[in-house]
Amino acid sequence: MEIAYVRSEPAEALPPPTSSSGPIGWLRENLFSGIRNTILTLLALYLLWLTIPPMIQFLFIDAVWSGSDRQDCLGADVGACWAFVEARFPQYIYGRYPIDERWRVDIFFFLLAAGLIPMAIPRVPYKTLNAIFLLVIFPVVSLILLTGGDFEIGVSWWLALVFTLVLAEIIVLLPALLGAVPFAERKRPATVTLVPFAALALIFVIMGLDFGLREVETSLWGGLLVTLVLALCGIAASLPLGILLALGRRSKMPIVRMFSVIFIEFWRGVPLITILFMSSVMLPLFLPDDVSFDKLLRAIIGVAMFASAYMAEVVRGGLQAMPKGQYEGADALGLSHWQKMRLIILPQALKHVIPGIVNTFIGLFKDTSLVLIIGLFDLLGMVKLSLVDPKWATPVTPATGYIFAAFVFWVFCFGMSRYSMFIERRLDRTHR
């Protein structure tokens, strides 16, 4: 049999030819792989040559880096007027927050970074404590720091609180009281349920305390502070709300489903500007005279609702993509509906829609500048406001201001985008 062949030793792996590897190979492959690609490459290079050097010229070489007023930024060939941004920088960050109270905002920024950075780095331990800090301690401390605390929590609040506690206790112990379950078995879950209520009570007490901080009305807040407060509250509220709404929309219970659909379609169908207008102009008309919400709070609620409607649809997309087998696998093991969602479905579904979630976050972050129309001054609002100052009015001032604002927004959004890509890759690695 002459055609029979059996390999006696393995063929060695050889390096690829140099023309297809290394930098030259890369250039050949990607930029000059044919006549059409070569022409496109040259064209792109020409366009870059047309745009990049003048940009560098304007932003760096011809830019004015220091100065005291508009005189320094006048002239025929003057580039960006960074001196103006430098002079207005504190306002861009703090808005009209009183100057001798700005240390409170600084602490807020510091606490935010101190909570977020270790949370974002997977290797840092104590994630649970970190999350408690970020979700409970940080918001309470920030609220007291930024506003001054000492909220008037009247007697009615206390009554409501005591009532809630008693009610919670009754609900928790109800099965035992009715004799459905032995008391001993119910004890531990009861204390576990009561802990959040006790924490809530403690928070109310702290909020009512006078720390001797001067009250700073939210109408004085501005700049990056407002942008961050709006975006953080929106992000923190929209993700859990969105998840609940998405689950609600897929629920088998008609009332829950209908409520979710109406909520989502209402908030998603109305422009954000309309929501902000309604919250600041229309809402007071419907409320009694002595009830008034803070304007910033109203904007926060509006933005959060708006974002959660979008978030709900993103999360629903992830839920939709889950194979039926995952539900059945969990069911067959006897997991309850919420255990199934929390342990099996949501971790996977949310992982699939990280790009969509971050997309919504980024959109939310940038949409915060719309609060300008209801008289709140976020970063972009402060920049706009500073442009009308005659002391700095020059032909290059507006461009400089907007470039600065755009840059700050871009840094935050790009940061979120890169971080989400990092997380995606990381989750992918552990699962495959």
Add this chain to the structure above:
Amino acid sequence: MTQSDTETTPRAPVRKMKVSDEVMIDMSSVNKWYGEFHVLRDINLTVNKGERIVVCGPSGSGKSTLIRCINRLEEHQAGSIVIDGTELTNDLKKIDEIRREVGMVFQHFNLFPHLTILENCTLAPIWVRKMPKKEAEEIAMTYLTRVKIPEQANKYPGQLSGGQQQRVAIARALCMNPSVMLFDEPTSALDPEMIKEVLDVMIDLAESGMTMICVTHEMGFARQVANRVIFMDAGMIVEQNAPEPFFNNPQHERTKLFLSQILSH
């Protein structure tokens, strides 16, 4: 079908083992419709404790639906299903109770890809049985050893072969210490060379006296393990018998046709 190459490790036929008189599963006059389609027609089936049943039949005959009704992955619309004395109704508590007692293995494994093998096995004992984590892990390792893959415990399902994944799925179900195991075509999605390792585990399980209902076309497995073979067609149980007479002397025309089709290739 691959019946001819399932000559599993030669042992004494398991079906000689004693079967208890206690009734484990009792289905009487069970009917189910998918819309207008009558998928299960008047199913009467009693399974005793320790009995091993193989269900076969052409695709679309309702065999998967039948066993999926036993743990309420599908709802039956008429008749009654009683499992170990508990009747399946709309009562969620009872459904959960029954699901705890009934383990299921799927055609496509349905492992949780975001959890390690060990976590897949300990999840239900920890959350459903409220078992301490350490104990659950010990039990999981026992069963992973029994299905011969303890060394894979810290990998993710995506890193395992199909046969290994199916063995993990069996171990995962066993970790709940079920009194019945349902197998829904456990080897149909596997490459031929992996079928044997899964069948070996199932035979081992049968030898331990587990009550089992298997939807499968592995006729070698049926001959070796089953007490009873059930043939379904068009939503009905057409014929049921002990394996020897079932294969050697089928009575019904449909059974003869089916057997000739799957055995003669």
